[in-house]
Amino acid sequence: MLQVADAHLHSNPIRGFGAKVIAEKFKQAGGWFMALVSLSPTAYNLEPPSLESYIKAIDLHILECRRARESKIKVMCISGFHPADVDKLIDYYGLKPLEVLNLAYRVIDEIASRVKKGLLDGIGEVGRQHYKTSSVRILVSEYILEKAIALSRDLNIPVHMHLEQEGEATVHLVDIVASRLGAYKHKLLFHHADPKVIVEASKRGYPSSIAGIPKLIEYAITNLNAIFMFESDYLDDPKRPGVVAYPWVMAENIIRIAREHLELEEKLYKINVDNIIKLYGIE
Numbered sequence: 001m002l003q004v005a006d007a008h009l010h011s012n013p014i015r016g017f018g019a020k021v022i023a024e025k026f027k028q029a030g031g032w033f034m035a036l037v038s039l040s041p042t043a044y045n046l047e048p049p050s051l052e053s054y055i056k057a058i059d060l061h062i063l064e065c066r067r068a069r070e071s072k073i074k075v076m077c078i079s080g081f082h083p084a085d086v087d088k089l090i091d092y093y094g095l096k097p098l099e100v101l102n103l104a105y106r107v108i109d110e111i112a113s114r115v116k117k118g119l120l121d122g123i124g125e126v127g128r129q130h131y132k133t134s135s136v137r138i139l140v141s142e143y144i145l146e147k148a149i150a151l152s153r154d155l156n157i158p159v160h161m162h163l164e165q166e167g168e169a170t171v172h173l174v175d176i177v178a179s180r181l182g183a184y185k186h187k188l189l190f191h192h193a194d195p196k197v198i199v200e201a202s203k204r205g206y207p208s209s210i211a212g213i214p215k216l217i218e219y220a221i222t223n224l225n226a227i228f229m230f231e232s233d234y235l236d237d238p239k240r241p242g243v244v245a246y247p248w249v250m251a252e253n254i255i256r257i258a259r260e261h262l263e264l265e266e267k268l269y270k271i272n273v274d275n276i277i278k279l280y281g282i283e
């Protein structure tokens with residue numbers, strides 16, 4: 001039977017189910033793999049979001065990955081500096097743009113040192129705001145993304161990129177940086193990508209993942225080649241239940257389609273297994 005991968009999700013042991021419960025439910029529903037991505041310190045009630053809070057959040061996330069692995073599913077452990085944090089730190093915590101940039105650089109350095117120790121497997125989320133914000137904040141976010149891409153090249157690790165969804169422009173603007181830095185393109189994931197971004201990314205050799213909500217699952221399987229992965233982008237926040245999707249519900253929906261459409265077996269295997277193996281370099 002088809003085994004399902006979740007290419008990007010979060011867990012919150014302070015406010016939500018936590019990784020152990022999520023991994024068990026997901027495995028029961030037919031999951032074999034998850035890329036677990038850390039949340040911002042404030043999501044774990046770590047206030048204010050200083051360097052110390054980020055380090056605590058990263059180490060708490062590493063424990064979450066360990067708990068998820070107890071369910072005997074394959075877990076890739078990812079930590080980053082979300083572009084929305086740039087705005088949050090300026091608007092709510094009074095930091096100046098350059099203070100945010102320096103903080104983010106130090107956070108990314110902490111992540112890199114944990115990658116070298118084998119505690120983390122990649123960087124994410126980093127990227128650009130998907131909503132309107134000021135130019136200086138977008139530029140700060142872009143430089144954080146560039147640092148992550150440079151580290152991806154140096155350490156040969158994946159990066160989950162959170163970006164605006166502007167089709168060819170979004171992909172080309174990343175491609176300029178990745179080409180200049182000599183990055184491994186197959187390691188740079190366009191996360192939460194829409195179909196246009198997925199197609200443009202694939203043309204240039206980049207992987208992408210699409211939100212695993214019923215409407216998009218059906219659309220992607222029907223209209224796209226096996227050039228993407230599915231992600232639940234689950235937030236594990238009881239105040240936002242089921243946002244974006246429950247990983248186990250996503251798995252059930254994909255498996256139901258596999259059962260009803262045996263002709264899609266090979267395509268669904270590529271999406272849920274081959275594409276994951278290629279991005280992470282795992283067996």
Ligand SMILES: [Zn+2]
Pocket residue numbers: 125162191192
């Ligand atoms: Zn995101």
Ligand SMILES: [Zn+2]
Pocket residue numbers: 008009010037125233
């Ligand atoms: Zn996410």
